[in-house]
Amino acid sequence: xxxxxxxxxxxxxxxxxxxxxxxxxxxxxxxxxxxxxxxxxxxxxxxxxxxxxxxxxxxxxx
Numbered sequence: 001x002x003x004x005x006x007x008x009x010x011x012x013x014x015x016x017x018x019x020x021x022x023x024x025x026x027x028x029x030x031x032x033x034x035x036x037x038x039x040x041x042x043x044x045x046x047x048x049x050x051x052x053x054x055x056x057x058x059x060x061x062x
C-alpha cells in the first residue's frame with residue numbers, strides 16, 4: 001500500500017499530486033494560493049505546480 005518513489009519530493013509536491021489525483025479542485029486552488037513566489041523551487045516542485053495549474057484549468061472548463 002506504500003507509494004514510495006525513487007526520488008524525494010517536497011511535502012507540497014506530495015500534497016499537489018494527491019489533490020490532482022483526487023480531483024479536489026478546492027484543495028488545488030488552496031495549494032496554488034499558498035505558493036511562495038519569493039522562494040526558489042526545485043525542478044520537481046515547479047513541475048508539480050505547472051501540473052496543478054493545468055489541472056485547475058481543465059476542471060474549471062467543465
